Amino acid sequence: MKALAEQISDLDSAEIYGRVVSVRGLMVEVAGPIHAMSVGARMALETGDGPPIPCEVVGFSGGRALAMPYAALDGVRRGCRAVVATGAGMVRPSERWLGRVVNAMGEPIDGLGPLPSGPSPYPFRSSPPPAHARMRVGNPLDLGVRALNTFLTVCRGQRMGIFSGSGVGKSVLLSMLARNVSADISVIGLVGERGREVQEFLQDDLGPAGLARSVVVVSTSDEPALMRRQAAYLTLAVAEYFRDLNKDVLVLMDSVTRFAMAQREIGLSAGEPPTAKGYTPTVFTELPRLLERAGPGTEQGTITGIFSVLVDGDDHNEPVADAVRGILDGHIVMERAIAERGRYPAINVLKSISRTMPRAADPAFLPAINRAKQVMATYSDMEELIRLGAYRLGSSAEVDEAITLHKPLEAFLSQLKEESTSMAEGYQRLEQILQGAQPEAA
DSSP: OHHHHHHHHHSOSSOEEEEEEEEETTEEEEESOGGGOOTTOEEEEEOSSSSOEEEEEEEEETTEEEEEESSOOTTOOTTOEEEEETTOSEEOOOGGGTTEEEOTTSOBOSSSOOOOOOSSOEESSOOOOOGGGOOOOOSEEOOSOHHHHHHSOEETTOEEEEEEOTTSSHHHHHHHHHHHOOOSEEEEEEEEEOHHHHHHIIIIIIHHHHHHTEEEEEEETTSOHHHHHHHHHHHHHHHHHHHTTTOEEEEEEEOHHHHHHHHHHHHHHTTOOOOGGGOOHHHHHHHHHHHTTSEEOSSSOEEEEEEEEEOGGGOTTSHHHHHHHHHSSEEEEBOHHHHHTTOSSOBOTTTOEETTTTTTSOGGGHHHHHHHHHHHHHHHHHHHHHHHTOOOTTSOHHHHHHHHHHHHHHHHHOOOTTOOOOHHHHHHHHHHHHTTOOOOOO
């Protein structure tokens, strides 16, 4: 009865509407009672030829409201009614959403029937918990990937970014995390993804077992900018619901860059001035508002966030990457040069960092981790001389050790997509390598 009463309260008591007066590109100008419209308010354009077209108010110009659509504007003409929906902007997740695939509006797109509504509404755009009331990050989270578990240990409630150019293996790494992570529930947001890859991700990468404990939010690249942005908001809203049930939730979002691009498209259409690389000021306002929603809650539930960042032209200092790196609790750098020599996942351990290290690592194995990083750093410094044949063995004991351990460490960092290694197994294999023993088969 409580859920029914809340749904009844969401209904509008009166219908407020304006009229479409012009359409410029993707921007719809609406005249009417603009006092009843606000930025972020929803409205529906009634074309008479089909279902209403949902829109969102993104600004005002003179005495008119500026709205952008969530769907194509086919059939919209001057004089169409624009009905203001005051009760919109909410979603009602439920535990029965597990195993389902939804669009950015929370509607099922997997052909498995309607989605049951949960008892309480969650706003698409909510504020993160107060900083003073949040719990601290929890215990280390087993991700199933050796390179991350050992050198870049992630704690429950931590937020990490995967920084990578196109075609370097970012999506494959995300699929490994989705399948192998020890979290209770995964919420996966595919923002601006290629439509061809969605089914491949669901069937091959995630698999039936991974999908059974996941909720997948999909917005493909052909959808309007508002839908792509909305997919990111819905991903965090669903994660917040499960966090409030005191679950350990893993959020995987691919990618934050496409969210920023969608926000840039919205801002430019609304008349915002472009700044760095055309990104509008609201992009750098919305990024922390989105990313800060992940993290520990005020009780036992946590949201561990893994956000991919598509670096433009392999420039890891481009505006979005630079902004996101300062917000998150660590970054995983993937390099094209590593991928080109056939080592996957192509993670550069030396350029990556987890801000919970070294506290998150097992104290018994911390000396082994530090030594391995020193060995890799030594080889990286001398790599060019070694490849040219300019280094003579015996000149330096440290360099000789780095040359000896280079191939075993590269094999340790390499991992097949179907392979999974626990944290304890990773520590043991690393210690065996440093002791000169042959690592056990995974």
